[in-house]
Amino acid sequence: MTTPIKLAIVLHDLRGGGAEKMMVRLANELAEGGDHIDLVLLTERGVTEKHVSSKVNIIDLNAPRTMTSVPRLVKYLKQSRPDRVLSALTHVNVIATIACLLTGMLKQLHTSERNAFSRDKLVNSDLSVKLAYFLAPYFYRWQPNPVIAVSQGVADELVRDTVVRESDTVTAPNPVLDNNFVDKQYSDSQHPWLANRHKPIIVAVGRLAEQKGFDVLIDAMAMVRKQMDCCLIIFGEGEDRAKLEDQVKQLQLGNNVDLPGYSSDVLTEMANADLFVLSSRFEGSPNVLVEAMSTGVAVIATDCPYGPDEILDGGQIGPLTKMENAENLAGAIVEQLSQEDTKRSLRLARAQTYTSQNASVRYRHLIVEAIG
Structure with missing residues (x-):
């Protein structure tokens, strides 16, 4: 003792x-x-x-x-x-x-x-x-x-x-996680796109700031939309809201990208999605990536400094994409949404570390x- x-x-x-x-x-x-x-x-x-x-x-x-x-x-x-x-x-x-x-x-x-x-x-x-x-x-x-x-x-x-x-x-x-996270039961999503899902839904979470790279993710989404019908929801608030909203408008993505603000239960929103994307320019150890993995949802992350490479075991657990590269990110999103997810058990096992x-x-x- x-x-x-x-x-x-x-x-x-x-x-x-x-x-x-x-x-x-x-x-x-x-x-x-x-x-x-x-x-x-x-x-x-x-x-x-x-x-x-x-x-x-x-x-x-x-x-x-x-x-x-x-x-x-x-x-x-x-x-x-x-x-x-x-x-x-x-x-x-x-x-x-x-x-x-x-x-x-x-x-x-x-x-x-x-x-x-x-x-x-x-x-x-x-x-x-x-x-x-x-x-x-x-x-x-x-x-x-x-x-x-x-x-x-x-x-x-x-x-x-x-x-x-x-x-x-x-x-x-x-x-990052409760000790019994594997046993957690998730309710229905509060976001209408996830609650009434008719197409693949991508979720991102974080402060609306340059660090999080949501501008790159939105550019990638414009490329993805040319290949498949899907939607992106970015949960969070921050100083770049107006700039990101203007970007969505300029790219004519109003029906496919939503910035609803904070979620009171972001784990449930991630659990009901088809894919979680971390698009950051830098981190220390991104807790939100671990949280997403704990829900079982498929994940993609930029290979930014630092943390994603370690958390995703060098890309073995989820794709790592190039920073500041919307085309590379878009390709990974299309590939992930187009194939069967076979790594859920790996994500849950890796999340146990945290x-x-x-x-x-x-x-x-x-x-x-x-x-x-």
């Missing part, structure tokens, strides 16, 4: 991003196993709070900004003295490193990188965040415990493009076996 530990998981907030959801899942699973978990929020709570287990203790530091939260985090660490500290996201990792250094707890700290580092740092123009991205690789090289990357691609990029050494990184899968239980076992091993 394992000895329970006191673990502080440090996040900026619970506003609903992928990192927040994954850390909440990890916190819940570890707490269920008997560990004492403090979920330490630097600034505020958010919509993901509703998913936090009653066994997890939420600590609000209520700092005005993430970058001004060091004194409050130092005070918490001095008072609580957790056995281990786990932080997620680059700018939070920098804050946690400074706070642990000031409290003599650097040996207890574990940091986690969630995305393609060189690309993600270009997305945010805030000067303090840019400073964090400059400092983080030096901190990862200097701190006693290796940074935990969500995929081997993320780890390899840190080594290739920064001062981080191979020995400064380890990997652990995201806790259950909350499997992820928590890996994280706990890395944390408990570490220095300090």
